[in-house]
Amino acid sequence: DGGITQSPKYLFRKEGQNVTLSCEQNLNHDAMYWYRQDPGQGLRLIYYSQIVNDFQKGDIAEGYSVSREKKESFPLTVTSAQKNPTAFYLCASKRSTEAFFGQGTRLTVV
Amino acid sequence: GENVEQHPSTLSVQEGDSAVIKCTYSDSASNYFPWYKQELGKGPQLIIDIRSNVGEKKDQRIAVTLNKTAKHFSLHITETQPEDSAVYFCAASSSNTGTASKLTFGTGTRLQVTL
Numbered sequence: 001d002g003g004i005t006q007s008p009k010y011l012f013r014k015e016g017q018n019v020t021l022s023c024e025q026n027l028n029h030d031a032m033y034w035y036r037q038d039p040g041q042g043l044r045l046i047y048y049s050q051i052v053n054d055f056q057k058g059d060i061a062e063g064y065s066v067s068r069e070k071k072e073s074f075p076l077t078v079t080s081a082q083k084n085p086t087a088f089y090l091c092a093s094k095r096s097t098e099a100f101f102g103q104g105t106r107l108t109v110v
Numbered sequence: 111g112e113n114v115e116q117h118p119s120t121l122s123v124q125e126g127d128s129a130v131i132k133c134t135y136s137d138s139a140s141n142y143f144p145w146y147k148q149e150l151g152k153g154p155q156l157i158i159d160i161r162s163n164v165g166e167k168k169d170q171r172i173a174v175t176l177n178k179t180a181k182h183f184s185l186h187i188t189e190t191q192p193e194d195s196a197v198y199f200c201a202a203s204s205s206n207t208g209t210a211s212k213l214t215f216g217t218g219t220r221l222q223v224t225l
Contacts, residue, residue, distance in 0.1 A: 006153075031211070040119070042199060042217040043154075058212070059111075090153055092213075097142040097161075097203065099213055101153035 003027065006091050006102035012110050013078070013085065021076045021105045023091035031094040032074040036060060036087045037104075043090065049074055078107065085109050112137040114202050116216025123190050124224055131219045133200035134182040140202040143176060143183045144213070148197045157198075158185070190223045197221070 004025045013019045025032065031050050035043040045058030049068040063082025068074055074093075078085045086109050092099045113136040123129050135143075141162035146154035160167045160174045160183065167174050171190075176183040187194055200216040 004153075033213075035215075040217060042116075043215040045212060045214075048212060092153075094211070097211065098144070098156060098159065101146075101155070103153045104151070106151075 004091060004093055004100055004102035006089075006105050008105060009103065011105055011107045013107060015109055016080045018077055018079050019107065021078070021089055021091075021107070023074045023076065023102060024072055025074075025093045025100075026072060027093055027095065027100065028071070029093035029095050029100075030071070032068070033092040033094065033099070034058075034064075034066065034074070034076045035090045035092065037090060038087050046076065046089075112140055112202055112204075112212075112214040114200060114214050114216045116200050116219060118219060119217065120220045120222070122222045122224060125190060125192060127190055129185075129187045129190055129194070129221055129223075131185045131198055131200070131221075132182060133184070133202075133216050134180075135202040135214075136181065137202070137204065138181065139204045142203050143174070144201050145172075145174060145185050146199045146201065146215075148199065148218075150196075154199055187221075190221075192223050192225065195221055195223045 007022045033048040034046040047066040049055035065077045089105045091102045116133045144159035147157045148154040171188050173186045197218045199218050201213045203213045
């Protein structure tokens, strides 16, 4: 089946640790995106990539990093510099204008 | 940058009634307006979209209207059913060639359809 796979579904992190969220797509889409979702705040853009080996900061990039070494993969690292990382993280890929989302990763800092 | 406002934040309707969710946007260059439905613990799914060269689009029980002059667009759900209960997001983007095509989302509307 074609689609976007995010893993893991749930992730727990101790304060001060970096964690990496995986996002893989087999839709052959060039553009990929990471959003953060908090209650009552909708989806906010963290980073996006229009093409392999290139990415840009979104609206809330501080404390996050990404890489785009392969077309299919766009991992997001939540660093210890992110002061409030507990949230639901959504990855998306885009063909033209339509965006397709993964099922999300819920990250909790313990 | 683009700013999208969405109202109401919560909406409760009885089964069979209609539901309307409204959004406004700020960037006159935006030309693509999708609506997403998100069920609990899942990623958003596209339910309908409209482009700026069209004023209205329908798909069975759902429809979207766009007023470019006023910069607002709305989602209409008729004959609501319990399975319509979810969070709905509007979004806006510009698909102009050469610019980064980013979707800017509204803050969401939690729709509850009661029996």
